[in-house]
Amino acid sequence: MNRFLLALVFVLAFNFTSVNAQNFSTHQVKDGETIDGIAKRYFVTPLDIYSLNPDAKKGLKPNTILIIPISKAKKPEVTIVKELKGFKEHKTRRKETLYSLSKEYKVSEDDIKAYNKFLYANPLRKGDKLKIPIFKVTEVVDENPHITEYTVLPKEGKWRIAYKFGITVKELEMLNPDMGEVLKEGEIINVPNLEGEEVKNIDEQYSYYKVLPKEGFYRLKLKLGLEQSQLEELNPDLKETGLKNGMILKIPYSNLASGVMRAESESINLIDSISDFKTKHIAVMLPFRLNRVDFDSTEDTKKSIKEPYLNASLDFYSGVLMALDSLKTLGISLKVDVYDTKYQVSEVSRIIDENDFETVDAVIGPLTNDTFDKVASRLRVYNTPVVSPIGSDLKLYDNVFQSKPSDGLLKSKIVNFVREDSLTSNILIISDSKTIEVSNDLKREFNQAKQIHSRKNKDGKDDFFVTKEDIQAGLKPGKNIVFLETTNEGFASNVTSVLASLNKSKNIELNEPAVEIVLVTTNINSAFEGDQINNTHLSTLQFHFATTSKEYNFNENNSFVKKYNNLYNTTPNKRAVKGFDLTMDVVLRLVSSENLYMSVKNAALTEYVENKFSYKKKLFGGYYNDSVYLVKYDDLAIIEVK
Structure with missing residues (x-):
């Protein structure tokens, strides 16, 4: 039995700049606010805000949470805490006023009145005996009033907390640069301070969906079977904020399409x-x-x-x-x-x-x-x-x-992987005559993708091969993701061989980036495991696929x-x-x-x-x-x- 070594888990994570959590704040957008106004409030530039919140370029919507860099020019908010230590007696002299006494003893006029009740109804007169309060004054500096601490609950993952506080997982990670891939019960993390607004609860009777890049209400209707009005009814803030890349939506439990949030916690022994x-x-x-x-x-x-x-x-x-x-x-x-x-x-x-x-x-x-x-x-x-x-x-x-x-879950896993790869510059879909329907489905998922079909013989029958020129014409400098959809081992061997020869190729005259190819499929089958397949080519192409089971490590x-x-x-x-x-x-x-x-x-x-x-x-x-x-x-x- 031919088996491969199972290596250590390769973790894909966002590469955020190494910063301390206090270098970021959050701001919940209010109706009528502008980027310029928010930038002035926090002593930063609009460009600073756009760099952390790309979606804000499309316009501000009420209740959206923005990540704000804390400017060194911004003065921290200070809260004065006064603790009563005792009193000093004072007998008023001629021409003394509450104002002059407040300046002399460095207390407010209201403080003097509070401990001399008769002054609320009568003016200050010569000879009045007053109790002047003596306070211990402490200044409490609140450097970031827009962020508060949150204690992670049992079995709570990132998407659950992001949903509770109305932010994306990426924004949560930005507020917590040292956060690990898996949250631990009792861990203290930073979250937006919603200023008394109710934190949303996770209702286990529903599922939760993570909005993918460039996903609109029409695509969600096709994927989830839900109209815009139904989504807005389940997610009231959606009417004001609109769809946002990475936001978490509550959906009916039966709508189990790709992107539905699953358990993020570590497996239980x-x-x-x-x-x-x-x-x-x-x-x-x-x-x-x-x-x-x-x-x-x-x-x-x-x-x-x-x-x-x-x-x-x-x-x-x-x-x-x-x-x-x-x-x-x-x-x-x-x-x-x-x-x-x-x-x-x-x-x-x-x-x-x-x-x-x-x-x-x-x-x-x-x-x-x-x-x-x-x-x-x-x-x-x-x-x-x-x-x-x-x-x-x-x-x-x-x-x-x-x-x-299900096979649908396997397909969704790969489609979401490709959709979330922001570095991809080009997508190709290569298929034979028996997988045309799969190719067309992928074309609907990725409108800009190019389709390449296997060549036919003079009788119009599938010859199950493509030429180097067929594929080369569809590639671009930079990262290319290539879907290969087939159940024919000979065709899989032909395509992977051609792709391997084109990988890392570069047009020296035009001084363009090299062509990088990543091979994927929505249906892993025996065509990719036969004797005609060169595993070195699959490794060169970083062949990705979804599977119901992994192979154990012999070592x-x-x-x-x-x-x-x-x-x-x-x-x-x-x-x-x-x-x-x-x-x-x-x-x-x-x-x-x-x-x-x-x-x-x-x-x-x-x-x-x-x-x-x-x-x-x-x-x-x-x-x-x-x-x-x-x-x-x-x-x-x-x-x-x-």
């Missing part, structure tokens, strides 16, 4: 949360089809095992067995029923009819959609959770857990991989790893929460050898895994990009 040591009852249903295995001879048995469903089931089940062994060492008590579905809906019905599933805490499987649908629909009456290992287009009954992320001391290799004398394939990861996750969720349904709230994100699980619930339906990996080729290894 459920081993540390085990609280229920009662015996848990799980069932595993796989299409072994043992009735078709020929046991007459060793040779016949070996031939039978090559049957695809039995082979896949044995791989997956080997991982399940490894997980059960690991769970046993943690002190977890399990009752496990294993059923052979024989790849037949009728057999599934017979299994359910003849066995008691009312006491089962969770079912893992079956693998195929028809048999899975039958199990899920039949077990709804018991509210028994049924977890699908590989299905991605399932009917989500309210008891269904779809562990494999890491992974106890599962080591034990599996010792037991079976081979490295675990993806099916075996999925069996291990999924079984570990299901059982650990059961013993750390009241049930599998409650674990969705208690364990936002879990991660194991190659797979991670972050379940979301459809408004009227079951649960689906909302977490995928973005990876890239780097020096002949595949590493995760965050």
Whole structure:
């Protein structure tokens, strides 16, 4: 099995100038204010404000939060705090007045009246005996009244705090230059001082969407299915501020399109949360089809095992067995029923009819959609959770857990990655005749992109190749992102070879920047993994793609991989790893929460050898895994990009 080394996570982050937090302030725009007026108020220039708030060039809108550089010329605001220390008696003389006494004792006329009440009704007369207050005066300097401190709450990420205070994640990071990628509970950070205005709350009944660059209400309607009026109803400030790059919008829970905010917190290790040591009852249903295995001879048995469903089931089940062994060492008590579905809906019905599933805490499987649908629909009456290992287009009954992320989520991951790359100067979409529809979808996402199609022969049939000139004509100096959409290995080999030869090329005569090419695809498939593909070319092109699972690192001391290799004398394939990861996750969720349904709230994100699980619930339906990996080729290894 050909596997690549999994390197350390390559983190993409904003490169902000290293400054202290007090070098920035915030200003909430009020109706009628101008950039010139705001700049004068803070002793800075309009250019200073525009440099930190590019969207302000399009005009100021009320309630927008601006990041303001603090000018050295601006005097800090000072608050006078007076503490009464005692009194001094004074007998008034002729011609003395409250004004002259206030100057003599350095107190205000109001202070004198406050401790000599008769002066409110009568004028000061010669011979009056007064109590003159003596204060200890302290000046409190408030250098930045527009920023206040905020204590991070449990499981709270950057986007949640940004939404609460009406700013973007980038602006939050600018106010906190030393902020890490993951916030910790109890951490103190800087946020805008909203001057008594109510901070917005995160309502878990809704989802939240991050507005992408150049995204307007029309594109959001296509992506989220929401009219402008509906978005404004959910986000009242939107009427005044308009759409802003990076702003967080509240949307209905069912509108789960690309860009919807997901758990930002680190993955939870459920081993540390085990609280229920009662015996848990799980069932595993796989299409072994043992009735078709020929046991007459060793040779016949070996031939039978090559049957695809039995082979896949044995791989997956080997991982399940490894997980059960690991769970046993943690002190977890399990009752496990294993059923052979024989790849037949009728057999599934017979299994359910003849066995008691009312006491089962969770079912893992079956693998195929028809048999899975039958199990899920039949077990709804018991509210028994049924977890699908590989299905991605399932009917989500309210008891269904779809562990494999959808293809749409994978595509969205790549599209958003490209959309958010501000350094890209050009986008190409290369496709063959079978992926024209995908190419056209991407063209609608990126209007300025150029499309290149594979050449056809004299009979009009696809020849699955392009020339160097075809691609070279579409490239520009600087960074080019190239989508390659194909399921044909020969075409993938042809295109990647040409792209690799053009990468880093430069027109010396015109003195232009070199051509930099980054290769991406919305559909990683066997065409990119065949023998014709040169992995050196993929590394040269920094090939990016989204995947449901990452590859484990051979160099890491992974106890599962080591034990599996010792037991079976081979490295675990993806099916075996999925069996291990999924079984570990299901059982650990059961013993750390009241049930599998409650674990969705208690364990936002879990991660194991190659797979991670972050379940979301459809408004009227079951649960689906909302977490995928973005990876890239780097020096002949595949590493995760965050």
